[in-house]
Amino acid sequence: MKNPLIVQDKRLIEEILDKTQYGVLALNGERPYALPVNFVYFESAIYFHGSHKGKKMTILKKKPLVSFSVIADHTILPSYIMSDSDLACPATAFFKSIIIDGKVESIINMKEKRVVFSAMMKKLQKEGKYLDFDSNEYDRALKKVALLKINIESISAKFKFGQNYSESKRALIISNLEKRNDPNDKLIVADIKALYKLSKNKKYKKI
Numbered sequence: 001m002k003n004p005l006i007v008q009d010k011r012l013i014e015e016i017l018d019k020t021q022y023g024v025l026a027l028n029g030e031r032p033y034a035l036p037v038n039f040v041y042f043e044s045a046i047y048f049h050g051s052h053k054g055k056k057m058t059i060l061k062k063k064p065l066v067s068f069s070v071i072a073d074h075t076i077l078p079s080y081i082m083s084d085s086d087l088a089c090p091a092t093a094f095f096k097s098i099i100i101d102g103k104v105e106s107i108i109n110m111k112e113k114r115v116v117f118s119a120m121m122k123k124l125q126k127e128g129k130y131l132d133f134d135s136n137e138y139d140r141a142l143k144k145v146a147l148l149k150i151n152i153e154s155i156s157a158k159f160k161f162g163q164n165y166s167e168s169k170r171a172l173i174i175s176n177l178e179k180r181n182d183p184n185d186k187l188i189v190a191d192i193k194a195l196y197k198l199s200k201n202k203k204y205k206k207i
Helices: 009-018 055-062 110-124 136-144 167-180 185-199
Strands: 020-030 034-038 041-043 043-052 065-077 090-108 146-160
Touching: 009 041, 009 065, 009 146, 020 055, 034 043, 034 055, 034 136, 041 110, 043 065, 043 090, 043 110, 065 185, 090 110, 090 185, 110 136, 110 146, 167 185
Parallel strands: none
Antiparallel strands: 020 034, 020 065, 041 043, 043 146, 065 090, 090 146
């Protein structure tokens, strides 16, 4: 049976990767090692940067297989939103999460570095106001920074917004959110409705 929380719609997955600024990179050193990095999803790969030296680079040179995860639109729903009872148990979290497994390679080609860093800046500094990466002013900086690429081998996504709930429970949650009317509640309600509809639709482009 299909899990209604599992999302395979390529457009939705790429939207999350495009808007999320940070992800958690998990490495397999002598002990498990995970660290947050900012990133860009560009041409079907994940790119991040850092120093040429350090714990991260030491591990990656020996063991380039990694896992990378992001989470977006995370919200805590209190028990009184989820249920009419006085119990604490119904409290839960809604979220959109993506887990990527892949192999890291170091990018040394200067032309590719310029293109990727340009894409990263367009994502993280949408207002612009910086010198284009074609400028020779960046030559020294680009040589000093390490650019790493995760070649994606598998990707999975889980969006939890009540798709697995009964119609009556979803209606109760929506009603309680509309009564509360916090600034983000309209967005939560929209996701509840859209993702339930998607879970029933078999016609979408899989990633």
